[in-house]
Amino acid sequence: MIESPPQQLQSVGDLIGRAVRLYRQNISTFFQALLWPTVLLTVFKIFFQWGVTHGSTRADLKDWAGVAVAVGLVAVGLVGMIVASFFIQLRQLAFVRMANGFAKGFADAYAYISARKWKILGLLIVTSVLYIAAMIFWIIEMAIASAFLKLGPIFMAFAVVGLIVGCLGFLACIVIGVLVYYLAYSIVACEDYSIGGMISRSFKLLFQDFWRSLYFGLLLICAVTLISYPLALPMVLLTLFEFFRQGMSADYLTDPSKMPFYWMVLNQIWESLVNIVILWPIAVVAFGLYYYDLRMRQEAVDLVQRLKLMAAEASPLAEGSN
Numbered sequence: 001m002i003e004s005p006p007q008q009l010q011s012v013g014d015l016i017g018r019a020v021r022l023y024r025q026n027i028s029t030f031f032q033a034l035l036w037p038t039v040l041l042t043v044f045k046i047f048f049q050w051g052v053t054h055g056s057t058r059a060d061l062k063d064w065a066g067v068a069v070a071v072g073l074v075a076v077g078l079v080g081m082i083v084a085s086f087f088i089q090l091r092q093l094a095f096v097r098m099a100n101g102f103a104k105g106f107a108d109a110y111a112y113i114s115a116r117k118w119k120i121l122g123l124l125i126v127t128s129v130l131y132i133a134a135m136i137f138w139i140i141e142m143a144i145a146s147a148f149l150k151l152g153p154i155f156m157a158f159a160v161v162g163l164i165v166g167c168l169g170f171l172a173c174i175v176i177g178v179l180v181y182y183l184a185y186s187i188v189a190c191e192d193y194s195i196g197g198m199i200s201r202s203f204k205l206l207f208q209d210f211w212r213s214l215y216f217g218l219l220l221i222c223a224v225t226l227i228s229y230p231l232a233l234p235m236v237l238l239t240l241f242e243f244f245r246q247g248m249s250a251d252y253l254t255d256p257s258k259m260p261f262y263w264m265v266l267n268q269i270w271e272s273l274v275n276i277v278i279l280w281p282i283a284v285v286a287f288g289l290y291y292y293d294l295r296m297r298q299e300a301v302d303l304v305q306r307l308k309l310m311a312a313e314a315s316p317l318a319e320g321s322n
Helices: 014-024 027-060 064-099 108-112 117-151 151-192 195-207 211-247 260-299 301-321
Strands: none
Touching: 014 027, 014 211, 014 260, 027 064, 027 108, 027 195, 027 260, 027 301, 064 108, 064 117, 064 151, 064 260, 108 117, 117 195, 151 195, 151 211, 151 260, 195 260, 195 301, 260 301
């Protein structure tokens, strides 16, 4: 059980702090829900990394059988990573639904999310395609602007303006794309819309309070980064240990294939635990709380929920009186 969402407006700092507090208070529930999918993801990541780092070495030695094995492990690892990551995302969305008071427990929330997994997959594909297409557009625009630089000083001003517009557009594409992406996933966890409806609703919620949303995103990145530094310290110390143990050779810091196999396994296990079981749940829940806060400010969703609850409580009483 997760405590019900606040019934008063909060600052973005309070929302991020609330997400951290919810995680800390329900850490065992998060671990139980995310641990086994994370274990599978880690195994597939080890397959993928081993195939990538050792496949090139086998190719240099003309060991084509070894190359074939490495390519097979890369393929299996890649497919497994995609599938495992998708199911981890479904479980994280269940926590968003719980945190916003739309489900009483994880089983109820996950059943709701699982029933909509194909819609969520479609949302993932559509948003990814739109995001990539927008980035490609700005890359092409900057490439065309750069071509004007070769046409002489007359076109220099057009080239400079085009490059500035392209850089700003590319940066805006990244920022807006990330905010819309996470808001859309909060919407799919709590509301029932079509894929197009979720995307348009995400844009609507975002641009009605854009600067506050931008501030929230930047503050959340800073908070997650600050949390991640101490959590990454064990692997940094292990890497330095191997660096000194191998005679302080720079190859062991720049070439992952030079590191021992146990280091690669431990690195993937620790990275998965830190990112998927700790950092990403906090970030996803924080975005979910921010989505609910936007709805409170723009649609008074808290009042609507309370009216529905009062109506549900009043209906049995009315039936009893009859």
